[in-house]
Amino acid sequence: MRTFGTVWLGQFISTLGSSLTTFALGAYVYQTSGSVTGFALVSFFGLLPTVLLSPLAGVLADRWDRRKLMLLGDMGAALGIFLIWALFAGEKAGLWTIKIWYFYGPLLIGSSFSTMCFPAWTATVPLLVPRKHLGRASGMAELSAAISQIAGPIIATALLGFIGLQGILLVDAISYFFAIAALFIVRFPTPPRDAARAGRRSLRADIVEGWHFIRERRGLIGLMAFVTITGFIVSMVMLLINPLVLAFTDIDHLKWIATSAGVGMLTGGVVTSIWGGPQRRILGIAALSTMSGFILLLAALPPSVPLIAVSAAVFVFTFPLTSACNQFIWQTKVPPELQGRVAALRRVVFQAMALSVSLVGGVLADKVFEPLMAHDGALAGSVGRVIGTGQGRGVALMFLILSVLVLVNVAVMLMSPRTRNVESELPDALPAHPRIPTVPTPAPADVAAAPRLATGSSES
Structure with a gap:
């Protein structure tokens, strides 16, 4: 656990630093351009490498020294932040005037490198942490994310007045x-590998092997489908919550709602870190998802800041617990030598949902649902009599539809015997105890067979 705790602390500090940049840079982009599309594109280019490069990152995590891969990822991510800092330094020196699209390249570089970290770290945790503490380990990861979400905007706001955006970028890089x-x-334990076999196979063959492992186990396929749909719903909720709130109140109240949500996630992370989750994780996922589904129904009630603040806190409270339950199942059922590829494939599918939402969510709200729920809209005389009409009520209708989708998703999962019984039907693939970390000493054939990162390529 000492190795896990050391790495977790380092990753937590860098996550907190990144949250400062996310808030400060996002505010700069929106205030400078006044464009929601420009703001969304910054997020899009920061997320795109995760979808494109995760399969490659998973293969590398199962072929290379995972600690060194994380080192490479963190160094490259720091480089991306430094390049953004250099853009502002150049503007200050009068060399150019920054345009929003200048950020796209550094964001792509930083995100491409940081994508390498996730599968390497996710695949290593089961080798460092005893099986009984895996739920708590996932809770600690969610806890660091929650603290960063709460503290990041507060610290960034305070620092902007003293050191400015350039200073915040340097803090993030540091x-x-x-x-x-x-x-x-630290040193990471090395999972069993067949160096000669890996040397004969292509990257594509390794990715396919990870996919075949999932596809041949219907319980894991069902769980993956459930989480993918959940990812779409959660991404849509996160996108739509601001328009829902700002339709009836101001940004100051939105800030308090966001803080309330952060406190809810923090509480969920603390509970998960202490408890670790229920014995039957799949039932825990179903129960928590059902709770979040009913919470979304509250969007149909007359808009109220306290109501939405409490609802947001309860909704995100379920995230750390659900994530820990899901992670536990995957980490215990997937062999250590496949963990990197499987984790990466899961992330590709999940993040692809977030990417699609960033492209279509706003269009659906602005062009379809808001007009339907306008005072003279097509649904004003039917649904409008129940949830009201006017600005924001189209988004409220979307929340109701998302709520039904959550509950249907849970019902389909529970009606699938393979998914419902995935914990008992699939054998555990973890060793009885964590491996003792050793300094890896790969054979020359293994080193020669290791694939090289192709600079500037997005091919996976």
Whole structure:
């Protein structure tokens, strides 16, 4: 657990630093351009490499030294932040005037490197943490995300007045060195690998092997489908909550609602870190998802800041627990030598949902549902009599539809015997105890067979 705790602390500091940049840079882009589309495109280019490169990252996590891969990822992510800092430094020196699209390249670079970290770390955790503590380990990961979500905007707002956006970017870049330092002082256990076999196979064959492992186990396929649909719903809720709130109140109240949601996630992370989750994880996922589905129904009630604040807190409270339950199942059922590829494939599918929502969610709200629920809209005389009409009520209708989708998703999962019984039907693939970390000493054939990162390529 000491190795896990050391790396977790380093990653937490870098995550907090990144949350400062996310908030400050997002505010700069919106205030400078006044464009929601420009703001959305910054998020899009930050997320795109995750979808495109995760399969490659998963293969590398199962072929290479995972600690060194994380080192490479953190160093590259720090480089991306430094390049954004250099853009502002150049503008200050009078060399150019920044345009929003200048950020796309550095964001692609930083995100491409940071994508390498997720499968390497996810695949290593089961080798560092005893099986009984895996739920708590996932809870700690969610806890760091929650703290960053709450503290990031507060700290960034305070720092903007003292050191400005350039200073915040430097703080973020420095925060990565804590993650890098933590990785320098630890050693990761090495999962069993067949070096000769890996050398004969292509990257594509390794990716296909990970997919075949999932496809041949219907319980895991069902769980993956459930989580994918959940990812779409959650991404849509996160996108639509701001328009729902700002339709009837101001940004100050939105800030308090966001803080309330952060407190809910923090509480969920603490509970998960202490408890670890229920014995039957699949039932825990179903129960927590059902709770979140009913919470979304509250959007049909007359709009109220306290109601939405409490609802948002309860809704995101379920995230750490649900995530820990899901992670536990995958980490215990997937062999260590396949963990990287499987984790990466899961992430591709999940993040693809977030990417699609960023492209179509706003269009659906603005062009379809808001007009339907306008005072003279097509649904004003029917649904409008129940949930009201006017600005924001189209988004409220979308929340109701998402609520039904959540409940249907849970019902379909529970009606599938393979998914419902995935924990008992599939054998555990973890060793009885964590492996003792050793300094990896790969054979020359293994080193020669290791694939090289292709600079500037998005091919997976």
